[in-house]
Amino acid sequence: MPIIVWNADFILGVQQFDEHHHHLVDLLNQAYDDFIAGAGSDSINKILDELVDYATYHFAAEEHWMSEMSYPMFDEHRAEHNRFSSRVAEMLKDCNGDRMSLWLEVMTFLNNWLTNHILKSDARYGHYIAAKGISLHLV
Ligand SMILES: [Fe+2]
Numbered sequence: 403m404p405i406i407v408w409n410a411d412f413i414l415g416v417q418q419f420d421e422h423h424h425h426l427v428d429l430l431n432q433a434y435d436d437f438i439a440g441a442g443s444d445s446i447n448k449i450l451d452e453l454v455d456y457a458t459y460h461f462a463a464e465e466h467w468m469s470e471m472s473y474p475m476f477d478e479h480r481a482e483h484n485r486f487s488s489r490v491a492e493m494l495k496d497c498n499g500d501r502m503s504l505w506l507e508v509m510t511f512l513n514n515w516l517t518n519h520i521l522k523s524d525a526r527y528g529h530y531i532a533a534k535g536i537s538l539h540l541v
């Protein structure tokens with residue numbers, strides 16, 4: 403049972419980033435499936451580490467692209483990414499051991515943050531380029 407159900411609302415129209423978002427959602431769902439199946443901390447931690455690494459890669463790609471596009475909300479957007487990275491690092495540090503309630507807290511945070519960020523903040527750059535008529539294909 404997925405914690406996030408991927409749906410058409412997540413599609414922003416920038417293919418590369420839509421694929422990145424889909425992968426992030428898949429990783430979170432994998433971690434959640436493991437959690438529900440009673441997997442140990444090591445296995446959940448491994449997937450969430452992968453998610454954080456991938457999020458870092460994705461944020462850098464978005465930020466590079468926004469800068470190229472002279473996106474007016476670039477600074478605020480980057481600050482949101484940075485706050486996320488610090489918060490997740492802090493939460494994962496607290497997850498040593500097998501305290502399952504903490505894993506659930508992390509996954510709930512990831513679910514809320516990813517959903518909100520994609521549907522609100524990331525959606526804004528989708529609207530921005532659509533309004534400007536900029537090609538949706540990345541270089
Ligand atoms: Fe994104």
Ligand SMILES: [Fe+2]
Pocket residue numbers: 461464479483519523524
């Ligand atoms: Fe973003």
